[in-house]
Structure formats: structure tokens, C-alpha cells
Amino acid sequence: MSSDTLSRLRYMANQIAQNIESMGEGDPVLGTADHIDKFWDPRMKQAIFADDRSVLSPVARAAIDHLAQGAHPPPQSRATEFNAVDEVGHSDAG
């Protein structure tokens, strides 16, 4: 992965962590991990797992550590609660 893309991934991870932490809901580490788990594609995840995590913010770093161990956190907010197979209602239409 190019350094440009890597630095963008780091930026994104830090940005997610900063905003989730500021929302003050639940555990920000799990919240960040949940978000990245649900929305990032595998190569992005692999890239940041393999990257030097010391450059990340503390929350982002802890979240990546958690995910790299194979964790799949349950939904930490309504944003990551999706419809079950026969459910209607959790729309996140843009």
C-alpha cells in the first residue's frame, strides 16, 4: 500500500476515534472498532493492521489492536445496527 493511502487510512482511523470519543457514548475503543469493522473493506483493514500503530491516537490504536485479534464487536450505536433479514426500518439512505 502506498504511503499516501496509508497516511489516509491513519487519518481516517484517528478521525473516527476522535469523533466517536467526543460523542461520549459507551466505550470509544469498541465504538471505533465497531465502525471500522462494519465499514472498511478487508484490504484497508489488513493495511492498518500491518502498519505501525504507534502513530495512531490512543483510542484508534486500541481499536485496531482489538480488531487485529479477530474481534467483531457487536453494534455500539444505532449507526451500526442494521435490519435483520425480515426487518424494515434501519435505513441509512444517503
Added chain:
Amino acid sequence: MGYERQADFGTPEVKSDKLVTLTIDNREVTVPAGTTVMRAAAVNGGSIPKLCATDNMKQFGSCRLCLVEIEGARGTPASCTTPVAEGMVVQTQTPRLEKLRRGVMELYISDHPLDCLTCSSNNDCELQEQAANVGLRDVRYGYEGANHLDAGIDASNPYFDFDPTKCIVCSRCVRACDEVQGTFALTVDGRGFASVISAGQTHDDFLSSECVSCGACVQACPTDALQEKSVKEIGLPERSVVTTCAYCGVGCTFRAEMRGEQLVRMIPWKDGKANRGHSCVKGRFAYGYTNHQDRILNPMIRESIDQPWREVSWEEAIAYTANKLRQIKETHGAGALGGLTSSRCTNEETYLVQKLIRATFGTNNVDTCARVCHSPTGYGLKTTFGTSAGTQDFDSVMDCDVMMVIGANPTDAHPVFASRMKRRLRQGAKLIVIDPRRIDLVRSPHIQAEHHLPVQPGTNVAVLTSMAHVIVTEGLADEDFIRARCDWDEYQDWARFVSDERHSPEFLEPVTRVPADELRKAARLYATGGNGAIYYGLGVTEHSQGSSAVIAIANLAMCTGNIGRPGVGVNPLRGQNNVQGSCDMGSFPHELPGYRHIHDDEVRSLFEKDWGVTLDKEPGLRINNMLDAAIDGTFKALYVQGEDIMQSDPNTQHVAAGLEAMELVIMHDLFLNETANYAHVFLPGSTFLEKNGTFINAERRIQPVRKVMEPANGYEDWQVTQMLANALGADWNYTHPSEIIDEIARLTPTFAGFSWERLQKIGSVQWPVNDMFPDGSPVMHVEEFVRGKGKFVVTEYIPTDEKTGPRFPLLLTTGRILSQYNVGAQTRRTGNVLWHDEDLLEIHPADAENRGLKTGDWVKLASRTGETTLRVLVTDRVAPGVVYTTFHHPSTQANVVTTDYSDWATNCPEYKVTAVQVTPSNGPTEWQTEQAELTERSRRIAGTTEMEPAE
């Protein structure tokens, strides 16, 4: 039977629980109280002659043709201004009325050309009709008296003419411009016999006036005075088909009036639930792109992007594409393929594109343009309300008392809905506008915003949180609502947060640049002014804290109890004609249709069984991540349907680098656009007139798109996707979009009760439509939030990293203009270019003077990302320190300067905040010149005699 105008009942419908029974011409009729005698006759099969009355406007009572005799009443009252009364007995035809009506007609015809046979309104003229109805046989005055027959025609508007010789000064056009459109551009100049319709000052014509060319006056005109040029050229239509507009998220329904396979004109359909018989310049007139010379009708391929295109057969193009896709998949894996669905194409087509990518490409790398506009709405409203669907329908605005418009410019971007807003504002509702620019809505005829808060770009969350501070600290929150509908403890936490001094308007004023006093008044008005509704647009979402701003908006609505009934709500003004539908159809990389995450085994299994494939269970790449991966060499092939990411996505140079790095770019569109400069395969697309299907508008309303002509390129877009899928080994055999709808209904609970046949019967329906909501759902969260309790979420203001500084001291924000639509792919190929043939940079007089600039000067607009050149317009609509431009013309390259910053949750690009410098310039930048040359080279088609660019 042939062509018939839509029925016109003379005066508007009146709703009432009380019914009145009267007798008209010895027939008993029953109508709601408040209905006029004219309408009562019309809805019961009668037809009182009329000229100045039409049913989308208030009665006027001027033509004196609709006189009736009422038992017990004196004289001959006009039926249009007479409301029904219980037991009234009305005669519409008596010898006295006959004479009076003929007398009136004689006067009209004494000053009217008699060239019916060669008039373009022959057989479509109400004057002609009424002359026949009243039995006019001669004009006793003769024709030698004073008249207006030497007046000149005003042909300035590209779409319609105004011929004053045919005008009967019924004032329908003036009233249409007032009541329906709200622009007040027309007036009656002079008095008595000298009265003439004028588009403004005496020297104004329609083009130079304030007219926005919505066509309401043309539609209202009973004679040939205001007539479409297309009717003059072609003749009258023979039939009409109701279909839905392919421009913006209002989703106006039109009657496409046809003669054979030729479209004569588009007339708004009066029964359209979204537009109620109104339209804007784009939907009404700007359909010429469908048969523009630029339109590509044959598939084309080329091995590399520096070669000219080679026209080939469909078979060769599809086979070539499929082979290349297979090769790339074998070499690099399924993750190297991906695609973009179109928010301009139908739901059925979008569904098939995401099915193609998931089921035959074997990846979830599918995304849609909602990414770059309202994806934060999805995230933000889902977090707070549990679902992101807009909470109301458009009609709800008529019950609103306080409208708060944030980061939206509805008169330009959602014009038909803006006309409804203006109607309500003229009735007395109040308006708050939060926008860096003084948009038209702030001050326009008969409308003035109570408060305009000129927010500094990038500080929305600060403004919204400080409004919440005012509401909570001044005790204006609706605690009953909160206790009943939300989590009280969460509210307390949130209330504590917003009450902190550092969230007060005074503390944040240096950051937001909004005067604290104004902000306090605005917050108080929203909280206590009655029904408060928030309407917002991309000025909220296209920021690095876009999702947080949406959450803040939802917090405001909840804490003031403005949810769950008509007249209130949180209303995202969705842009594209089918962006809602595109999301509903599973265009996001992390979810299947119906908002079900790809991780969910049960959901995947449902689709796997129905589709007969195994699905990748990991989320795919978003658009911007696809481009990053392309530059990294792990993403190689992109199928783009109906979108131009080179022009519309931020940081153009980055987009170009991404596209150039790919081995196969398949462009499926109507025209060779900027993205096609980097394409290897071009598959010609079909327009909305050439296909059957459905669009879903911003109200969640599913509306039909009906085919009125065969696709000029040979296939409807869904057929092309099917061909490609089958060439890749799929076994699809859809023969009509109704079958695709059946599959969607089978697999998606939201649409379980929906079918093409049902849509034909009911006209339109707002989803969800299933057993629980068999007739659809206009207003959401009525008794309770769809997901239980509303959730208050703290929104800390985190400033964007895009900062001004000595090198880049100004902030650029971007937007749209009425006559052009987004990248202008359609509108630049219509007469609309007359109004906006280039993008201009709006700059405040103080900033302009500092730089020695005046309107019309060329300037270089530079940011840390790139630079471009365009002309300047000096105006005080923008605040000092803020500049503004549109992005409708590719030559502007506006997105060369926008950054890679994006919303933290959804990666929606931060188009609205770019630090820039503006300096005088004497010509285009190197990039602009290179792009123009690349475009010229890329549009060469081998074998054509002229090697000029297609545009």
C-alpha cells in the same frame, strides 16, 4: 379519442368534513362546503364557460363568462366566486346568460386575430372553445376599431414565445407566477384597454426579467399568447403518458405529450403528489438532451485511452468487456473489480448493477453518488431516530409555522418544493436561514427571513450546538415530548453538555461569525414559534463533521418536540431523482438491499439462495477508497453507470490518477463525459423517456417512469446490465422491469407489498409498503420513533483540518444554480445554457477591492490541492472572507481545488470548506489547458469524417 387536456375544474379543490347539496341544472350535486358553484358543476359532469379561471389558482372573477342564475339571488353572479350553499338552485344556461356570454365573447374577439387555422393553438385553445360553447356567430363591432394586433412577439425565452396579439389579459399568467411559482415576475401594465401583460419593466422581455422559465404561465394561458416553441414547430400532441422527471429529488410527475415517438412537450401532471401540477425550467423544458447530437448511440471500445474510440457492435463490446473483466479477476482477484450505480437510473436498473457486482463480479465494491451528498444524513438520522428516511412528505410544509433552512438553496435546487415553501411563507409562516450566502429565499417578493445566520463555512456543529444551548438554558425544551418519546437520562446528559458556557452563542461567536443576539432570537423562534420544520441540504452534510451536524439537527428537533406530525420534522432535501431509491436498492458497499449488513449470515443466505451464488461477506470499497486502491495497484476495473466522477468528485487530479491507474474503465452513459476520457469501453445509455421503471423521490415516494419511445441506443439500461451479466456467466432472463420489481419485493421487506401492477393502479406510494403499511407511510415516527426512543447524542465541535492562513485566506464553498443540474451533463445540452453558460466565482466587494477585481475579470482560484481559472462576480451575497462557485461546466474544473477531507463517518467529501486564494489571472491554468486537450483527443471516434471533439 386521441389527445385530451387534463380536466380543469375551474377553481381549487376545497377540503371539508361538511358536505353541501345543491341543484345545478336540475341535477342534485353534493360537494364539500366552500367549493365554488363552478367547481361543483365541473366535478359533476357539467361545464360552465370560463376563461380567467383555472383550478390550480384562486378564483379571479374577471372574464365574466361564467355567470349563472341562482334562484332568489339578484343579477347574474360569477360561478367562480360564488360558494355553494345548501339547497341552492342554479341554472347555468338561460336566454339572459346566453346573451351576456355572447356579448363578452364579442368584445374579446373584436381584438383578436382570426387566424385559427394557422395558429399553433388551433384545437388547443380555450378561447376558441368558449367561442364555440357560447354560440358566437358574429362580432357586431366589426374589426376596424382600436386593437392590439400590431404588437410584436417576444421570442427571447428559448422555450416559449409570448404573443401579445393573442392575449386576452385574463391574468392567469400573472397569477400563476404569483401564486404557483412565487416569483412575481409578471404584471399587467397599463389600465383598461391599454392593459398588456409585461414581464417586468416596459423594456424587459421574458429573458431579461426575473422570470425563471418554470412554464406555469404557459400552462395557464388559455390562448396562443404563451405557447411552447416545440408545439409551434411540431404541432399538437396525439397522446400523453404520465412519467416522472429525471432531474432532482422533488420527483415531479409530468404528462409526456407525444406525437408518435416524438416528444412534443412535458406538462406537469396535476395529480402528481410531489409537485401538484407545477414544474421548473429543467423538467418542463430541458429535455432536449435526449436527442442532442452529442449523444452516443453505438458502443465503442479502445485498447488504451490515448487511442481514438472504435465503434463496434453490442455483441463485440459486451464480449470484449466480459473477457477483460474475467482476465482481471483471474489475475488480481474479485476485489480488483467494482462499480458505481447511478442515482439517475431507475430502481430496477440500480438493483441489477449491484446484483451484477455482487453476484457476477463477486465483490461488494459498489457505491453510489449518495456517498458524496447525503450519506451523513443516513448515518446521523439513523443514530438518533433509528432510521434515516425523511420524516415527512412535501405537503407537510403547508402546516409549518417556522421553517429553518440550513445549508440548502431550495429556490435553485428544489424549485418546485421551494414554491410550496414560499406559498406557506406568504401565508405567514416564519423563516430562519442558516447559510454562508444570502440565498434568494432570504429576501424575495413578499418573503423576508426573520433571521439569516451567515455561518462561517465549517462551523455548523458549533452553531447548532449553541442553538441547543439557548433552548435548554432558557427553559424552552419540550420536556413532555422528551419524557414520552426519548430517553430522559440521555437527554439530561446531553442537556448538561449543551448548557456549558463554552457552547453559548457568545462564546462561539468568534468562531461561527454569527452575531450571538441573532442566533438567540432564531433559536427561540424555532423552539416556540409553533410547528417548526428543518429543511437542510448539502451545506450540512458535505463537511468533515457532516454526520455530527445531522445528529445536532435531530437533537434540536427532538428537544423541541418537532417530530411526528404534519408541519414539523427533519427533512433532508435529497438531490437526485433516484438517490433515495439507489440507497434502498443496496448500492452501498456494506449492505444489501433493504439496509441489511453484508456480515449478516441470514441475510446473505436469503440472497445467495435466490441468486444461486455465494456472496463475499466483507464490506467493499467506497468510491474514494476505490481510487486510492487503484493508485495502489489493487483495484483495476470499474463499471460506471450514469455518473461523472471526474467532474463531480473532489480533488480532480486524484480522481484522474486513480482512473488512469485502472486497466478497464467501463462508462455506461448518454454522452462522452470527463470520466470517459479515461475509459476503455463506452456503452451508450438510455434516457428516462426510453425505459420503464420507478424512481423514489426525497419523500420516499415510489413513482413510475414510463417508456414513450424506443431507446435510440437500442437497449434500456437494465438490458445492457443483463447482457453484461450473462456474458460473465449469469443466467438472467428478465423481460420487463416488473419482473425485477417482483424480485426486489420478494427479497426486501420494505417493498413486500409493491408491484408494477399495483403502481399502475395507485399512481405512487411512499415506502415502507407491506402488510403493516399496506397503503404506504406519509409521515414517520407518529406515535413513537420507528426504533423505539429517540436518542440524544452529544456533538462536540471539532474544527476541520482545512484551515485558512496567509497563503489561503479565503474560504470557498460551492453550490448549484437553477438552470443547470449538477455536472450539467443534461442541462448543458439544452437551451438552459442561455442562463448560465459558465461558472462564476462570487466574491465580496471588500475582498474584490483588495485584489483589484471587478465583475467579469478572470481570476486564479488556488488551494493547497490545485488551482483553476474562472471569471468573477462581485456581490455582497457572500460574506467577506467567503467565496462561492458552481460546478456545472467541466471547463471550470472547480473540483481541482477541493480537498480530500471528508466526513468522519461516511467519507462524504468536504466540498463546502476549502481554503483558497484568489488572484487576478490572464488565462486558464496549465491543468485546464491539458484537460481540454485531453478531452479533445479522448473524444475522437475513428471513422468519423470530422475529428472535432464531440462537445
